[in-house]
Structure formats: C-alpha cells, structure tokens
Amino acid sequence: MGMIFKLVAAAAVCLVALAITAPALAQQRFITVASTTSTEQSGLFGYLLPVFEKKTGIRVRVVAVGTGQALDIGRRGDADVVFVHARPLEEKFVAEGFGVRRFEVMYNDFVLIGPRADAAKVRDTRDIAAALAAIKSAQAPFVSRGDKSGTHFAELALWKAAGIDIVKDKGLWYRDTGQGMGPALNSAAAMNAYILSDRATWLSFRNRAGLVIAVEGDSRLFNQYGIMLVNPQKHPSVKRELGQQFIDWVISPEGQKSIAAYRIGGEQLFFPNYRR
Numbered sequence: 001m002g003m004i005f006k007l008v009a010a011a012a013v014c015l016v017a018l019a020i021t022a023p024a025l026a027q028q029r030f031i032t033v034a035s036t037t038s039t040e041q042s043g044l045f046g047y048l049l050p051v052f053e054k055k056t057g058i059r060v061r062v063v064a065v066g067t068g069q070a071l072d073i074g075r076r077g078d079a080d081v082v083f084v085h086a087r088p089l090e091e092k093f094v095a096e097g098f099g100v101r102r103f104e105v106m107y108n109d110f111v112l113i114g115p116r117a118d119a120a121k122v123r124d125t126r127d128i129a130a131a132l133a134a135i136k137s138a139q140a141p142f143v144s145r146g147d148k149s150g151t152h153f154a155e156l157a158l159w160k161a162a163g164i165d166i167v168k169d170k171g172l173w174y175r176d177t178g179q180g181m182g183p184a185l186n187s188a189a190a191m192n193a194y195i196l197s198d199r200a201t202w203l204s205f206r207n208r209a210g211l212v213i214a215v216e217g218d219s220r221l222f223n224q225y226g227i228m229l230v231n232p233q234k235h236p237s238v239k240r241e242l243g244q245q246f247i248d249w250v251i252s253p254e255g256q257k258s259i260a261a262y263r264i265g266g267e268q269l270f271f272p273n274y275r276r
Helices: 002-027 037-041 044-056 067-076 087-095 128-138 150-161 181-191 199-204 240-250 253-261
Strands: 030-036 059-065 081-084 099-115 142-144 174-176 194-198 211-215 222-230
Touching: 030 037, 030 067, 030 240, 037 044, 037 059, 037 181, 037 199, 044 059, 044 240, 044 253, 059 067, 067 081, 067 087, 067 150, 081 087, 081 240, 087 099, 087 150, 087 222, 099 128, 099 199, 099 240, 099 253, 128 150, 128 211, 142 181, 150 194, 181 194, 181 199, 181 211, 194 199, 222 240, 240 253
Parallel strands: 030 059, 030 081, 142 174, 142 194
Antiparallel strands: 081 222, 099 194, 099 211, 099 222
C-alpha cells in the first residue's frame, strides 16, 4: 500500500506541475509588435491580427505609438517586431544592428486636411509644398503631431521642401500637440486647422466637423510601410521564431491579400507591395 500511495502521490504532483506549466507555455505564444498609430487607429490590425492568430495560434500584442517611439522600443529590446513608416529611420535602425532586415509591406499616402472655409486657399491643389507655403503666409492654424512619428517626420520634410525652416519660422498659428494621429485630428477639428494625416486614419476618423481633404495626389505624399525583426543578437529575449512567423505571414500572398481586402466604406486603405 505504501508503494502504491507513493506512486499515486507522484502522479498527482506531475499532474499539478503540468496544469501549472501548460498555461505558462501557452502564454509564451505571443509576440509584441511596436507599430505606428495609423496601423492601429485605422482598424487594420483589428482586421489582420485575428486572421494571423487563428492560423498560427500566436497572439500579437500591439504597442501603437509614433514611429520614432516604436523604433526606440525596438532599440531597448522591448518588442519582437517593429512595423512602421519612415524609411530613412528604418534603414538607420537596421544599419545600427537593431533590426535584422527591413521588408517593404504596403503603402498608402498622406493627405493635407483642412477646414472647408480654406483660409489659405489651397483646396484642390496637388502641390503640397506650395500649399504649406500658403498656410504659413496666411498664418492659418496648423496642427502638427510633434511626436517624432512617421507622419511628423514626413511633415518636417515637406516644410523643408517648401523652403521653410518650421522650427525657426513657426508662430502661434503652428500648434505642436505631441499626440497620435487620431487625437491630433480631434485637435485640428476643434481648432478648425490644417493637418497632415495618413489617408487610412483620416478615412476611419469620424469626428471630422468641418474638415475635408485639401491637398492630395502629390508624389511627395507617398507613404511606405516597413517591417523588421528586432535583432536577437542585441536582445536575446526577442522571440525570433515567432516574430519571423508574423513577418513571413504579413509578406506572404495570404497576408498581402488580407491587407488589400481591408476597406472602409468600400475604399481600400492600404496597398500591399512586398517584392521578393
């Protein structure tokens, strides 16, 4: 009887151990993706991630911040994958050894949003540099994200293309908000101001008030997205295999088709463009 009791006790201990470790192992089947606010606030991740999670059993935790902050999270090793939209910053991230390889995933474009009254008289022009120069000349209210995001990075480059040193020349008409795209659009709606937005977030934004698209179609408004695995040689905690599975799926025919299928009001928000 003593031997039988010991065997039963040992089996019970094993079952308890399995009951404890099984959920722990299941919880390890997740990755953290540091990404730009536009992929989250546009609803893209809400559409894509359930498809990926159902196929692989890997859960994805998204940290949605500006591109600069997302890359900083990757530099600290606090994410497994970075999915952002500022190519020069992404290439620097890889060149410094923080990212393994950059893959182009999809694109859309930026649009200049403005009040219907259009105090700067820029509506329907396709020259973004001329439009920004007109906004400055009119001292018309302009809201900047001011958060080192991909959109903020693009905005600064466009002011430069207009021949304006915005850091030096901005006045009370120029409002740095330090906000993500959705909150910055809310600020622009409240102030009846101009703002640069990615098209996807604008299409999903409902609090438009008197705002409309003022400028679109300039080739300088092209907006490319890239994805990178954080380098596990820099940060051994990075979940290399799981992270790479996510990247491989995003650039696979299935992932690219899923990106193309995401629409709001029948309008496609992102255009897949991975090329081997």
